[in-house]
Amino acid sequence: MLVVQKFGGSSVRDAERVMNVARLVTETYKKGNDVVVVVSAQGDTTDDLIAKAKELNARASKREMDMLMAAGEQISIALLAMAIDSLGCPAISLLGWQAGFETNSTYSAARIKRVNPERIRAELDKRRIVIVAGFQGLNKYDDVTTLGRGGSDTSAVAIAASMHADLCQIYTDVEGVYTADPRKIPGARKLEEITYDEMLEMATSGAQVLNNRSVEMAKKYNVELEVLSSLKWVPGTKVKEVTQVEKMMIKGVAKDDDVARVSIVALPDNPGIAFKVFSRVAKAHICVDNILQSVGRDGTKDIAFTVPAKDAEDAVESLREYCEAKGAASLDYDTNVAKISVIGAGMETHEGVAADMFAALAAANINIQMISSSEIRVSVLVDKKDADKAVEAVHRQFFGE
Ligand code: ADP
Ligand code: ASP
Ligand code: MG
Numbered sequence: 001m002l003v004v005q006k007f008g009g010s011s012v013r014d015a016e017r018v019m020n021v022a023r024l025v026t027e028t029y030k031k032g033n034d035v036v037v038v039v040s041a042q043g044d045t046t047d048d049l050i051a052k053a054k055e056l057n058a059r060a061s062k063r064e065m066d067m068l069m070a071a072g073e074q075i076s077i078a079l080l081a082m083a084i085d086s087l088g089c090p091a092i093s094l095l096g097w098q099a100g101f102e103t104n105s106t107y108s109a110a111r112i113k114r115v116n117p118e119r120i121r122a123e124l125d126k127r128r129i130v131i132v133a134g135f136q137g138l139n140k141y142d143d144v145t146t147l148g149r150g151g152s153d154t155s156a157v158a159i160a161a162s163m164h165a166d167l168c169q170i171y172t173d174v175e176g177v178y179t180a181d182p183r184k185i186p187g188a189r190k191l192e193e194i195t196y197d198e199m200l201e202m203a204t205s206g207a208q209v210l211n212n213r214s215v216e217m218a219k220k221y222n223v224e225l226e227v228l229s230s231l232k233w234v235p236g237t238k239v240k241e242v243t244q245v246e247k248m249m250i251k252g253v254a255k256d257d258d259v260a261r262v263s264i265v266a267l268p269d270n271p272g273i274a275f276k277v278f279s280r281v282a283k284a285h286i287c288v289d290n291i292l293q294s295v296g297r298d299g300t301k302d303i304a305f306t307v308p309a310k311d312a313e314d315a316v317e318s319l320r321e322y323c324e325a326k327g328a329a330s331l332d333y334d335t336n337v338a339k340i341s342v343i344g345a346g347m348e349t350h351e352g353v354a355a356d357m358f359a360a361l362a363a364a365n366i367n368i369q370m371i372s373s374s375e376i377r378v379s380v381l382v383d384k385k386d387a388d389k390a391v392e393a394v395h396r397q398f399f400g401e
Contacts, residue, residue: 001166002124003028006038006134006156010173011230012076013043015083021230022083024171025129029089034124036163038134038156039080041072046149062107066136066146069108070096073133073152080131091129094119096144099130101137101155103145110137110145112154112217115162132159153214161221168223170210171230176237177202177209180253180395184388187401191251192235193243198251198343201377205341206256215239249346250353250398255391257338257384259289260312261369263304264319266329269296276322277303284318286311290339290372290381300329304370306381309335337369338387341379342394354378360397366390 005025012018021039029035040046049068053060077093084091100116123130134152139145147154153170160168177199178188194202196219203212209227218225218239228236267273274293281288286307294302307315312333323331347353354371357378361368366389370381382390 001032002034002036002163003167003169004036004038004156004160004163004165005169005171006152007040007230008152008170008172009040009043009045011171012039012080015079017230018042018076018079018083021080021171022087024230024233025080026084026087026089029129035129036120036124036159036165037080037129037131038152038159039073039076039131040134040152041069042076042079045072045075063143066107066110066144069146070133070136070144073135077131077133084129084131089129090127091131092123093131093133094123095133096136096155097138099132099159101158103137103139103147105139105141105143105145107143107145109148110139112137112147112158115158117159117163120159120163148211148213150208150211151213153211154217157214157217157221157223157225160223161217165223168218168225169236170214170225170227172209172227173229173231174209175229175232175234176227177207177239177252179251179399180391181207181255184255185253185392185395187395187399189399191237193238193240194251195243195345196239196241197376198345199239201341201343201374202252202254205254205339205343205377205379206258207252207254210239247346248344249350250342250344251346252343253391253395253398254341254343255338255387256341257387258309259306259337259339259381260309260315260333260335261304261306261337261381262312262315262319262331262333263302264323264328264331265302266300267303267323267326269299269301273301273326274303277319278305280318280322281305281307281315284311284314286315286318290370290379292370306337306339306370336384337381338384338390339379339381340387340390340394341377342398343377345376347378348375356397357394360393361390364389364393366393
């Protein structure tokens with residue numbers, strides 16, 4: 001069997017944890033499997049590197065940020081190779097480009113265009129354990145790129161897809177995917193299975209246990225994922241096309257407090273205004289989520305929408321000239337908000353999920369600022385200070401204590 005195993009930052013935090021991973025990997029190898037390992041930077045290394053950059057230049061170029069951030073994974077792959085070697089198994093570490101990762105040129109949020117697994121294959125043929133630096137690739141200018149935060153998950157799925165691996169295991173610091181963040185909600189339950197679509201909505205709604213692009217890619221190439229703990233060797237959660245075990249209406253509750261609400265007050269109430277607003281935001285490559293447009297009154301209307309917090313300033317900048325030209329009364333953003341979502345394919349056939357969610361929030365005296373939904377998700381925007389209380393209340397509503 002060809003097995004891809006990915007280990008996140010906390011799983012390789014220090015020497016002891018690296019050795020733990022080395023043991024886990026060699027165990028898989030000794031069973032006769034071909035093993036490709038993808039690792040992230042140790043512990044908080046990526047955050048620390050970003051902080052170092054900010055000390056020198058708050059607006060450092062994304063190219064240089066990628067050069068800097070990619071260093072974190074280079075450290076982990078070498079250390080893990082050394083640890084595995086100390087256990088008597090042959091291992092070789094490869095940077096993203098050596099492992100054949102070709103990306104586009106969007107620095108800090110690069111998309112994988114292709115993985116050419118020739119080198120990985122050649123090393124596996126020599127019966128080596130191959131250790132690949134997650135999160136990084138190379139663009140057409142031969143510059144190092146990174147895939148965006150949490151991107152190592154995507155590196156693992158990309159290798160599994162391009163090499164038709166038999167198994168893609170995402171090892172982390174919790175035992176699987178839960179009905180809510182188990183570190184925040186003690187009553188959260190581990191799911192045996194979850195569909196790609198549900199997991200994608202969970203990940204996009206703030207459950208960082210899997211990066212959303214990795215789920216998107218797993219679905220596209222039909223790579224079955226297993227999320228499990230690197231510390232406690234028990235069955236985790238399977239992420240796949242269809243699930244059978246748990247016929248639950250709701251699979252989970254997620255919180256995203258990395259969002260901002262952009263508000264425009266008093267734009268002319270004419271046809272084409274929303275188009276002009278959102279095409280400008282799209283041109284700045286910013287993803288918009290919840291949208292609220294007020295009913296026109298006295299010839300004007302208000303528009304509010306949410307964007308990732310890091311994009312708030314750029315979103316406002318992209319609209320400033322237009323809003324001034326149209327005589328809008330104000331244009332600003334607020335990062336004091338959080339998005340709470342409930343996710344589950346079962347809600348497609350069960351009415352009343354939104355009502356139950358709103359009831360729980362009302363009982364907890366939490367005000368809803370905006371609402372959005374998809375077929376399998378309902379999200380609300382609330383004040384940031386209410387976010388944890390809101391997750392707790394909504395989780396209790398659907399899963400009990
Ligand atoms: P890694 O370093 O292994 O990539 P991450 O920190 O990116 O790990 O993701 C794991 C974390 O995701 C967990 O520690 C947990 O706090 C958080 N998390 C948020 N929502 C969920 C959820 N629904 N199920 C499991 N973990 C979750
Ligand atoms: N080290 C990178 C990050 O912290 C990639 C990853 O962990 O997946 O975002
Ligand atoms: Mg992660």
